[in-house]
Amino acid sequence: MIECLDLNITQGDFNLTNLNFKVEKGDYIVLMGKTGCGKTTVLESICGLRKLKSGEIWLNGKEITSLVPALREIGYVPQDGALFETMTVAQNIGFALKIRKWGKSKIEERTKELADLLHISYLLERKAQGLSGGEKQRVALARALSFYPDVLCLDEPLSALDEDTKEQMYDLLIELKENLDITIVHVSHSKMEAVKLASRVLLFKEGSIKELNPLEI
Amino acid sequence: MGVIAFTYVIFLLVLILADMSYTSPNEIINALKSEEIQYSIKLSLISCTITMILSLIVAIPLGYFMARYEFRFKKFIDAVLDIPIILPPLVIGLSLLILFNQTPLKGFLDLFGISVSFTVVSVIIAQFTVACAFAIRTMYITFLQINNRQEQVALTLGCNQRQSFFYVLLPQAKNGILTAGALAWARALGEFGPLLIFSGSTRMRTEVLSVSVYLEITTGKIEAAVAVSIIMIISGFAVLMIVRMFGDSKKML
Numbered sequence: 001m002i003e004c005l006d007l008n009i010t011q012g013d014f015n016l017t018n019l020n021f022k023v024e025k026g027d028y029i030v031l032m033g034k035t036g037c038g039k040t041t042v043l044e045s046i047c048g049l050r051k052l053k054s055g056e057i058w059l060n061g062k063e064i065t066s067l068v069p070a071l072r073e074i075g076y077v078p079q080d081g082a083l084f085e086t087m088t089v090a091q092n093i094g095f096a097l098k099i100r101k102w103g104k105s106k107i108e109e110r111t112k113e114l115a116d117l118l119h120i121s122y123l124l125e126r127k128a129q130g131l132s133g134g135e136k137q138r139v140a141l142a143r144a145l146s147f148y149p150d151v152l153c154l155d156e157p158l159s160a161l162d163e164d165t166k167e168q169m170y171d172l173l174i175e176l177k178e179n180l181d182i183t184i185v186h187v188s189h190s191k192m193e194a195v196k197l198a199s200r201v202l203l204f205k206e207g208s209i210k211e212l213n214p215l216e217i
Numbered sequence: 218m219g220v221i222a223f224t225y226v227i228f229l230l231v232l233i234l235a236d237m238s239y240t241s242p243n244e245i246i247n248a249l250k251s252e253e254i255q256y257s258i259k260l261s262l263i264s265c266t267i268t269m270i271l272s273l274i275v276a277i278p279l280g281y282f283m284a285r286y287e288f289r290f291k292k293f294i295d296a297v298l299d300i301p302i303i304l305p306p307l308v309i310g311l312s313l314l315i316l317f318n319q320t321p322l323k324g325f326l327d328l329f330g331i332s333v334s335f336t337v338v339s340v341i342i343a344q345f346t347v348a349c350a351f352a353i354r355t356m357y358i359t360f361l362q363i364n365n366r367q368e369q370v371a372l373t374l375g376c377n378q379r380q381s382f383f384y385v386l387l388p389q390a391k392n393g394i395l396t397a398g399a400l401a402w403a404r405a406l407g408e409f410g411p412l413l414i415f416s417g418s419t420r421m422r423t424e425v426l427s428v429s430v431y432l433e434i435t436t437g438k439i440e441a442a443v444a445v446s447i448i449m450i451i452s453g454f455a456v457l458m459i460v461r462m463f464g465d466s467k468k469m470l
Contacts, residue, residue: 049369069372076373082366086388095384096374140370147375 001025002046002151002183007055009041016041018055021202021209023151025060028177028184030194030214033204039187042204043153046185047076060150075144075152079159081136083128089139090115090124096147114142117179118172134165138172145180152176154186158193170196233450240443248444256421257429258448260337264425265405268344272352272401273394280356280397281382285365301350306410309346313339313415339416340423344405351404352397359393360386392463399460403453 007019016038023029031039044050046057048069057065064072083092093114094107102110115121118138123131128139137157144152158166174197177184188194194201194214201212248254283295301309317323317333326333333339363386371381387394409427416423418432426449433442 044369047369047373049372068377069369070375070377072373074373076370078366078370080364080366082364082370084367084371084385084389086391095371099375099380099384143370143374 001058001060002185003056003058004042004046005056005058007042007045007057008053009038009045009050009055010053011041011050014038014041015207017207019209021211023183023185025150025183026181028173028197028199029186030198030201031185031187031204032189032191032194032201035189037204038207039204040155043155043185043187046151047074047153048072049076073147073149073151075147075149077137077140077144077152077154077157079156081140081157083131083136083139083143085127085129087128088124089120089126089128089131092128092139093124093142093146095143100147110146111142114145117145117176118142132165133161134168137161137169141172141176145176145182149182151183151185154184156187156189159189173197236443236446236450240440240447244440244444245447248441248448251441253420253424253432254429254441254445257424257426257445260340260423261406261425264337264340264344265402267341268348268405269352269398269402271341271345272349273398275349276352276356276397276401277387277390277394279353280358281360281386283353283357284360298350298353301347302354306347306408307414310343310411310414313343313346313411317342317415334415335417335419335423337423340412340425343411343415344408346411347408348401348404352401355397355400356390356393359390359397362393363389395463396460399456403456406449406453406456 002023004019004021007016009016009019014036019042031043033039041050045052048064048067052065055065056063059072059074069076083089084095087095090108090111093111094102097107097110111124112121115124118141120135120138120142123135123139128136131139140157141152158169161169170193173184173186176182177197186193186197198214201214201216203210203212249258279298283291283298314334317326317339333342367385367389368381371385372378376384406425407427408425409431412418412423412425412428413431416428418424418428420432424432426445429445430442430449433439433445
């Protein structure tokens with residue numbers, strides 16, 4: 001479970017004040033709101049990529065506010081996937097495990113398992129550079145899931161994809177949600193994404209957050 | 218418009234052809250056989266390579282810092298880093314001469330018996346002072362062009378800042394590093410003004426290729442001067458072509 005208590009975040013002239021919300025374990029939350037309303041800023045704060053002015057973030061009963069991103073065990077997928085382009089797909093997926101000093105065979109085993117889950121086994125030896133948008137996002141998802149995170153944070157992961165690829169990704173994300181015991185926080189502009197994926201929607205409006213059922217949007 | 222622009226390219230090629238027509242392969246071979254020129258080539262290769270390595274050691278972290286962090290006086294430091302690029306070379310030489318001879322630094326170095334001016338060390342310092350500025354600018358642009366999102370992802374995957382720099386950012390900056398190194402090397406090879414003032418033009422002592430050209434001219438050996446110039450043109454051009462083939466020409470200054 002994620003708890004955000006009295007979050008105050010300042011970024012230049014932009015301020016978010018006293019935000020409070022909870023994400024229950026296993027929830028699929030979609031953060032929505034107009035461009036510039038601060039939803040990505042909140043997502044990055046949960047991941048530890050942005051400092052809070054004040055407030056607390058708790059993950060599964062443990063305060064993580066001052067923890068560096070590496071110690072939060074949160075998977076993160078940015079909008080463009082941000083794959084490591086000098087590496088192969090397999091190296092991208094196994095990167096976090098190599099950092100954790102897993103053995104070579106265990107890394108290979110986990111990489112294969114994730115590649116099967118995300119239907120990207122045929123890409124493993126390819127360089128990350130030159131993949132299509134949908135392929136990139138699947139690889140980025142596999143990489144973010146590699147170290148068994150408790151939470152997956154997705155920052156507009158589908159916004160740059162064409163309609164067909166989006167449909168495939170909806171199915172994939174639903175499959176992940178059902179098969180893995182993982183909490184997902186997903187930033188999006190799209191009502192369709194919220195309706196298809198979310199168990200709850202948090203709508204950012206004029207500096208505050210309103211909780212909605214996806215069908216109420 | 219295009220014709221006028223292209224004329225400049227032709228003008229540069231004609232300049233080189235004019236040099237080539239003034240000398241002959243025999244002249245170049247004779248120049249290569251000369252003990253002084255052999256010393257000059259050796260010193261140039263060594264000093265330019267040391268300058269390149271030192272420039273990269275400074276340029277990679279400084280370029281990263283300038284590209285990734287916002288801090289007070291950043292614009293001031295940015296402007297300071299360009300001083301060696303815009304200052305007349307003679308002024309740089311004069312400044313180095315004053316720093317190492319007319320300030321407490323001289324007394325400090327004397328304590329250890331270190332003499333800098335008019336030695337081989339001064340050649341490397343003079344080359345480094347100018348070449349490093351070009352390498353820093355190249356690395357700054359390189360890191361600016363690499364999206365920091367990948368470093369952020371690396372942090373969430375378990376990296377600390379150092380690991381994210383070495384495992385994620387540096388491999389992506391490979392072409393920029395190659396370009397910065399080659400540029401520093403080529404710039405060091407062409408340096409003359411600061412050397413003349415700070416290192417002198419002593420034969421077989423502080424004589425690098427650019428100084429050899431000067432010494433040959435002052436002794437009236439124009440053909441030999443042109444032959445050495447051709448050697449410099451070929452080696453400089455070879456480095457620039459290597460960068461364009463294997464490096465990232467967009468980052469060339």
